[in-house]
Amino acid sequence: MKNLILSIVLLFNLVAFSQTPNKIFDEANNLYKNGKYNKAIELYLSIEKQGVASDDLYFNLGNCYYKLNKVAPSIYYYEKALKLNPVHEDANSNLAFAKRMTIDVIEELPKTFFQRFSANIIQKLPFDTWAIIAVIASFLVTMMFLLYYFSLGTRKKFLFFNGSILAAFIMVVSTFFAFNNYKTVQKNRTAIIYKQKVEIKNAPTKISEEVFELHEGTKVIILDELDDWKKIKIADGKIGWMPSTGLKEI
Template structure:
């Protein structure tokens, strides 16, 4: 009975993958024929089926960009970058989409050594760093076994040095994995989806208005409170906005 259940689950999974592949091809065809609304509907159906990929998010961003949907295009490009932060096509297209936003907010950029380290760590996702650390651990074990069973002193020294070097690289990869995970999970962002949203000094309708934001602007989410969200812009400015005016990444 257990085997039948496993076979059934595998069959359902394969069927879902085939369906999503068909939807992806149909969406691509619709996009090629400038039927962007149909393409969006089919890409979103893939997401509703539980499949996420950088390609689907990227194509969704492109379709929304063609329809001048500023906030959705930036949102889906950002989602694609979460899965594939080194994709140059996504990086280029998101800059085009950002050029359509109204708010021009300067960025307080990091400087010096910390900036270089963070840029290097951000080259890969935390999953990639984790997989790399596992691979290096396996290589370390293999090198150590060769070292242990080797009889020649010169070879033993070489293998020992290589094993120590790989071990250190593995430790660094683990550190980078946790650091990237902390960045991704502790730094939650959102895109403003309202045409214009009022940001207040406190989480209340009676609070004083601090400034207004427009669709497509990206903000860091700091805190939630009774339907209000405290956000921080790239220049360090903070305020409270209604939760309904944003969509979290």
Template sequence: MKQLLYILSFLFSVGLMAQNTAVFEQANALYNAGKYGDAIDKYKTILDTKNHSAELYFNLGNAHYKLNNIAPSIYYYEKALQLAPNDQDIKNNLAFAQNMTIDAIEVVPEAGLSKIVNNATNRMEFDGWAKVSIGFVFCFVILFLIYYFAYSSLRKRLTFLGSLVSLILMCVSLLFAFHKFNLDKKDKPAIVFAKEILVKNAPNNRSDESFRLHEGTKVQVLDTVSNWRKIKLQDGKTGWVSSEDIKAL
């Protein structure tokens, strides 16, 4: 019975994939014909099937950009960049879309040791650092065994030194892995979708206005209280906005 269910599930997945491919091609044809709104509707039917890809988000961003929909175009470019962080076309189109935003926010650059550590950590994902750690564990074990059974004093010294280096590198890669995990956990970006929002200094409508933001601006979500989100800008400013005014990435 289970085998039959697996077969049916596999056939359903194959059929759904073929259907999504056909819909994707139809959407591309609509986009090339200048029917951007219809293309968006087609692309979204693929998203409704829980099918995600950088190419799909990229095309959605392009279609919204053609319609001058600032916030959606930036949102979908950012989604595409999450799946393909090194794609230069996505980065270029995202930069074009960001040029349409109103808010000019200066980025506070990282400095010192924090910048060096974060740059090194972000060179790989958490899984990558974990695999590197496992690789150094194997190196340590193999070198230590060679050291233990070796008769030559020179070989013993070399393998002991190698095993010690492997152990140190394993610990370093583990630290990078956990640091990357914490960075990803704290990273909660969102895009402002409202035309203009009043950022409050407390999570209620009676509080004073801190500043204003406009559609397309990227923020970091720090906290949640009821229907309010505490946000932080790249220049360090913080405040509270309604959850309805932003869309989390």
């Protein structure tokens, strides 16, 4: 009897805890609708501190910061939303508006065919989505082969055989896309400049020469780190070192 009561209490607590983020999210949404952006941010951030990762949560945070004209945080959270869901149309659209508030005008280096293909096709879906597609395709391969093996008619055999070949092709391609996407995500550590102005040095020391400067909201790629310094690269190919405190990794 005692164990039963403890189990019921534990289950109740788990259910209550799972509902809390949703209730807080709804309350934050109402605050946002009423223009109380700072209070909405506090609630959204409290959800994030619970370990909840959601593209809608990050998107709403980006909207709040955008309404308050806070460049770096708005871009940071739009980018986080897109990292979870690359096809989030509203996040893509609002990110374009937020970037107009940045000072730095950086021309991107020309991309190779494979880089364009990766950005427009492979990176459009998260790697776990490609992995799910690969698993489903492998299941279809097995089913199609069994149907081919046990079917009697020539027409059916032809249909199931070609179906298994197509499913196998999709499985191989989606598996490749999943691994490629995963390696790209792991390799490309990106961050947003959070300080109004940062001096980029040619070495990880305060006395080293300044090579260029960046301003809040600019997106960079982290190449390396040493003590309290990070080696970064921007879209036009320029590379330098900056203090870790000046940026926030996505």
